[in-house]
Amino acid sequence: MIVVRELAKHYGAVHAVDGLSFDVQPGEVLGLVGPNGAGKTTTLRALCGIIVPTRGLVEIGGHDIQRDPVPAKRALAFIPDEPHLFEYLTVEEHLRFIARLYGVADAESRMGPLLAELELSDKAMAMPRELSRGMKQKLAIACGLLHDPSVLVLDEPLTGLDPGGMRKMRATIAARARAGSAVVLSSHLLQLVEELCTKILVMRQGRAVAFGTIDSIIATRPEFAGRSLEDVFLTLTGDAAQQ
Amino acid sequence: MNLAVGTLAYLVTRTFRNRVITMARRLRQPKYALGFAVGVLYFGFIVFGQTRGGGDGPNLFQNDSFRALAPLFLVLILAMGWFASGAQSALAFLPAEVALLFPAPVTRRELILYKLAGAQIPVIVNALILAFIFGGGLQEIPRWLAFASLWTMFATISLHRLGAALVRASLAEHGVAGAKRTWVSYVIGLTVLAVIILAVVPHQVQLEGASSPIDFMSRFEQLLSAPAVRAVLYPFALMIAPAFAQTVGEWSLAMIPAIALLAAHLIWVLRSDVAFEEAAVEASAKRQAVIDNVRRRGISGANEATPKATRTIPLGSTGHPAIAIVWKNLLGLMRTTRPSQFIGILVLPVVAALILGKRSGDPALIVAGVTGMIAMVTFIAGPMTVRNDLRADLLNIESLKTFPLRGRELVLAEVTSSALPLSLFQFVLLGIAAVALQSSQKPLPFGVTIAVVVTLPIALFGLNLCYSTIQNGIAVLFPGWIRLGSEGQGVGAVDMMGQAILGMMAMLIAFLICLILPALVAFIVFTMVKPPAVVAAGFVMVVGSLALVGESYAMMLGLGRALERLEPSQVG
Numbered sequence: 001m002i003v004v005r006e007l008a009k010h011y012g013a014v015h016a017v018d019g020l021s022f023d024v025q026p027g028e029v030l031g032l033v034g035p036n037g038a039g040k041t042t043t044l045r046a047l048c049g050i051i052v053p054t055r056g057l058v059e060i061g062g063h064d065i066q067r068d069p070v071p072a073k074r075a076l077a078f079i080p081d082e083p084h085l086f087e088y089l090t091v092e093e094h095l096r097f098i099a100r101l102y103g104v105a106d107a108e109s110r111m112g113p114l115l116a117e118l119e120l121s122d123k124a125m126a127m128p129r130e131l132s133r134g135m136k137q138k139l140a141i142a143c144g145l146l147h148d149p150s151v152l153v154l155d156e157p158l159t160g161l162d163p164g165g166m167r168k169m170r171a172t173i174a175a176r177a178r179a180g181s182a183v184v185l186s187s188h189l190l191q192l193v194e195e196l197c198t199k200i201l202v203m204r205q206g207r208a209v210a211f212g213t214i215d216s217i218i219a220t221r222p223e224f225a226g227r228s229l230e231d232v233f234l235t236l237t238g239d240a241a242q243q
Numbered sequence: 244m245n246l247a248v249g250t251l252a253y254l255v256t257r258t259f260r261n262r263v264i265t266m267a268r269r270l271r272q273p274k275y276a277l278g279f280a281v282g283v284l285y286f287g288f289i290v291f292g293q294t295r296g297g298g299d300g301p302n303l304f305q306n307d308s309f310r311a312l313a314p315l316f317l318v319l320i321l322a323m324g325w326f327a328s329g330a331q332s333a334l335a336f337l338p339a340e341v342a343l344l345f346p347a348p349v350t351r352r353e354l355i356l357y358k359l360a361g362a363q364i365p366v367i368v369n370a371l372i373l374a375f376i377f378g379g380g381l382q383e384i385p386r387w388l389a390f391a392s393l394w395t396m397f398a399t400i401s402l403h404r405l406g407a408a409l410v411r412a413s414l415a416e417h418g419v420a421g422a423k424r425t426w427v428s429y430v431i432g433l434t435v436l437a438v439i440i441l442a443v444v445p446h447q448v449q450l451e452g453a454s455s456p457i458d459f460m461s462r463f464e465q466l467l468s469a470p471a472v473r474a475v476l477y478p479f480a481l482m483i484a485p486a487f488a489q490t491v492g493e494w495s496l497a498m499i500p501a502i503a504l505l506a507a508h509l510i511w512v513l514r515s516d517v518a519f520e521e522a523a524v525e526a527s528a529k530r531q532a533v534i535d536n537v538r539r540r541g542i543s544g545a546n547e548a549t550p551k552a553t554r555t556i557p558l559g560s561t562g563h564p565a566i567a568i569v570w571k572n573l574l575g576l577m578r579t580t581r582p583s584q585f586i587g588i589l590v591l592p593v594v595a596a597l598i599l600g601k602r603s604g605d606p607a608l609i610v611a612g613v614t615g616m617i618a619m620v621t622f623i624a625g626p627m628t629v630r631n632d633l634r635a636d637l638l639n640i641e642s643l644k645t646f647p648l649r650g651r652e653l654v655l656a657e658v659t660s661s662a663l664p665l666s667l668f669q670f671v672l673l674g675i676a677a678v679a680l681q682s683s684q685k686p687l688p689f690g691v692t693i694a695v696v697v698t699l700p701i702a703l704f705g706l707n708l709c710y711s712t713i714q715n716g717i718a719v720l721f722p723g724w725i726r727l728g729s730e731g732q733g734v735g736a737v738d739m740m741g742q743a744i745l746g747m748m749a750m751l752i753a754f755l756i757c758l759i760l761p762a763l764v765a766f767i768v769f770t771m772v773k774p775p776a777v778v779a780a781g782f783v784m785v786v787g788s789l790a791l792v793g794e795s796y797a798m799m800l801g802l803g804r805a806l807e808r809l810e811p812s813q814v815g
Contacts, residue, residue: 100567
C-alpha cells in the first residue's frame with residue numbers, strides 16, 4: 001500500500017532524510033518516532049507529495065506520488081499537527097469542499113455522522129476563527145476522514161485534542177486500520193505508539209536506526225530485554241547519554 | 244535607555260537585517276537571480292527615463308490645480324483610516340509579537356512605539372523610491388530634500404492611520420466609554436467634513452453648470468478657495484507643503500510646520516493609547532457590575548455566540564474537483580466584500596450625470612463615459628485588490644499540495660477565481676456604458692454595439708485571465724518577494740505608493756508584452772479572412788482574445804509545473 005525506497009531529501013548540506021526505505025501494508029499502523037529534527041515531518045511530507053524528494057521513490061496504492069500524483073493523492077489523507085483551514089469556509093463547507101475534491105458521491109450521508117462523532121454538529125455553520133484549537137484539529141480530522149482514505153498519514157494526531165477527543169482519535173485510527181487502511185503516524189507520545197502501532201520506525205538525523213515490531217526491535221540487543229519503549233527509544237536515538 | 248525600548252529597538256533592527264539577509268540569500272536560486280536582474284534593468288530603465296525626460300516633462304508639483312486639490316485628496320486618504328474596513332490592520336501585531344510581547348513586562352505605550360518604529364521601514368523605503376526613482380519630475384529641490392518631504396508626509400499619514408485605528412479599536416471595545424475618550428478626534432473630523440459640505444452644497448448650481456470634467460474640476464477648485472474651506476484644509480495643506488516646495492528656502496520654511504504636525508500626531512497617538520487604557524478600565528468596571536448583577540439574580544451569565552447565517556453557493560459533490568477551488572475562492576470573495584462597495588461604484592456615474600448632464604444636455608453620454616472609465620480603472624486596479632487566488636492560497640500550500648489535482652489544474656482554477664468575478668463586474672459596467680451610449684445623442688452604429696457587447700465577455704475574460712496569470716505567476720515563482728494573503732495593500736496606504744507604483748508598472752509592462760503575440764495572431768488571421776467591416780472589430784477582439792487565452796494557458800502549464808515543485812519552506 002505504501003512503498004518507500006531510498007527516500008532522501010537534502011536542503012543544501014543538510015540531509016533532512018537520507019536513504020529511508022520501508023513498506024506499510026493495509027491494516028498496518030507504522031509509528032514514526034525520533035527526536036526533534038530527526039526528519040519525521042519531512043518524511044510525512046514526502047509521503048503526501050507536499051515536498052519533492054531529492055531522490056528515491058514513494059508509492060501510494062501502486063502510484064508514484066511524483067509521476068502519477070492524482071490517483072496517489074486521491075487514496076490518501078494527511079492530517080498535520082497544525083490544522084490548515086480555509087478562513088472563509090464554514091465547518092460544513094469545508095466538508096463539502098473536500099467531498100467535491102475527492103468525488104465523495106454520498107457525502108451528504110457521511111457528513112452528519114462524522115460531525116456528530118467529532119462533536120462538531122453544533123458548529124456546522126461556524127467559521128474557523130470561531131473554533132477553538134481543538135475544534136480546528138477535529139475539523140482537520142473530519143476533512144481527512146470524509147473520503148474514506150486507504151492511506152492515512154498523521155503528524156502528531158493528538159495535538160490540541162481534549163482527553164475525550166484523544167480517546168476517540170485513538171479508536172478512530174485503530175478502526176481505520178482494522179478496516180484495511182495503511183496508517184503512518186508520527187508522535188512523541190510513546191504510549192500512543194506502543195498502543196496503536198504494529199511497527200515502528202525509529203529515526204535519527206534523517207536515517208532509520210530501527211524498523212520493525214516493538215518486540216523485534218527489543219530482540220535485536222540483549223540489553224533491551226525488559227526495558228520500556230522509552231528506554232529503548234532514548235538508547236537508539238543517542239539521547240540516553242543526555243538524560 | 245529604557246530596557247524595554249532597547250529590547251524592542253533590537254527586535255526591529257534585527258528583524259530588518261535578517262529580512263534583508265534572507266532576501267539576499269534567495270539570490271542564490273537561479274530564478275530569484277534572474278528576477279533580480281530583470282528588476283535592476285527595470286529600475287535602470289525608469290531612472291534613465293526620469294533623468295532624460297524629467298526636466299522636460301510636466302511637473303505635477305508645480306501645477307496650481309493639483310496644489311489646490313491636494314489637501315482635499317489628503318483628507319480623503321486620511322478619512323479612509325476612519326471609515327474604511329480593513330484600516331484596522333494598522334494595529335495588527337504578528338502572532339509571535341502577541342505571544343511574546345504582550346505577556347512581557349512592556350507597557351502598551353512602548354508597544355505602540357515599537358509598532359511605529361516597525362512602520363518606518365516601509366515608509367522610508369517608499370519615500371526613497373519616490374524621491375530617487377520617480378523624483379525626476381516631482382520637484383526642483385535636491386532629491387534628498389524631496390525624500391525628507393515625502394518621509395515627513397508619509398510618516399504623518401502612517402501615524403494618523405495608527406491613531407485612527409486606536410480610536411476605532413477603543414470605540415469597538417468600549418462603546419460609549421471609548422467614545423467619551425476619543426470625542427476630540429471625532430469633532431475635528433466631522434468639522435472638516437461639515438465645512439467642506441457646507442461650502443460646496445450652496446454652490447451646487449455652479450458645479451452643475453460645468454461643461455466638461457475639466458471645467459467641473461476648475462469650478463470645484465474655486466469653491467475650495469472659500470475662506471472657511473481654506474481654514475479647515477490649512478493643516479492638511481501644511482502637511483504636504485514641503486512636497487510642493489520648489490526652492491531650498493521654501494522647503495526649509497515648509498518643513499517647520501510639517502514636522503510640528505508630525506510631532507502633534509505622535510503625541511496624539513500616544514495620548515490615544517492612554518485613552519484606550521482608561522476606556523478599557525472603565526468598561527471592565529462596568530462589565531464587572533453587570534456580571535455581579537446577573538449573579539445576584541441567579542441568571543446564567545453564559546452568552547453563547549450564535550452562528551452567523553452566511554450566504555453560500557451550492558456545490559455538488561461530484562464533477563471536476565478543480566471547481567471546488569473556484570467555489571471556495573468565490574465564497575471567500577463574497578465574504579470579504581460588501582454589496583455596498585459595488586453599489587457605491589455604480590452610483591458614481593449617476594451622480595456625475597446629475598451634476599454634469601444638465602449643462603451638456605446628454606446625461607446618458609456622461610454615464611457611458613464615467614462607467615467606461617471606471618471599468619478601465621477596475622481592469623488595472625482590480626487584480627491588485629481581488630486576490631482570492633494563489634496569492635491568498637499559497638499560505639495554505641501544505642493543504643493545496645495534498646489535493647488530488649495536477650499543478651496546472653490548480654493554477655487554472657486559482658487564476659479563474661479572480662479573473663471571472665472581475666470580468667463579470669467589468670462586463671456589467673461596460674454593458675451599462677453600452678446601453679447608455681445607445682440612449683445618448685451620439686450612439687454608435689447598432690451593429691458595432693452588438694458586435695462589441697457579444698464579443699466583450701470573451702475579450703474581458705481573456706484580458707483578466709492573462710493579467711491574473713501574471714500576478715499568480717509572480718506569487719508562484721517569487722513567493723519570498725511578494726506579500727501573500729487575501730488582504731491587499733490596505734486602504735489609504737498612500738505611504739506604500741512607491742512600491743505600489745513600481746509593482747503596477749512592472750505588471751503592466753509584463754501584460755503589454757503578453758499582448759504582442761495575440762495582437763500578431765489577430766492581425767494575421769484578420770488579413771487572411773478579411774471579415775466584413777460590420778463585424779471586423781468583433782472578429783479581431785474574439786481572435787485576439789482566444790489567442791490571449793491560449794497564451795495564458797501555456798503560461799499556466801509552466802506555472803503548474805513550478806507549483807508542483809514549490810515547497811512550503813520556500814513560501815513566506
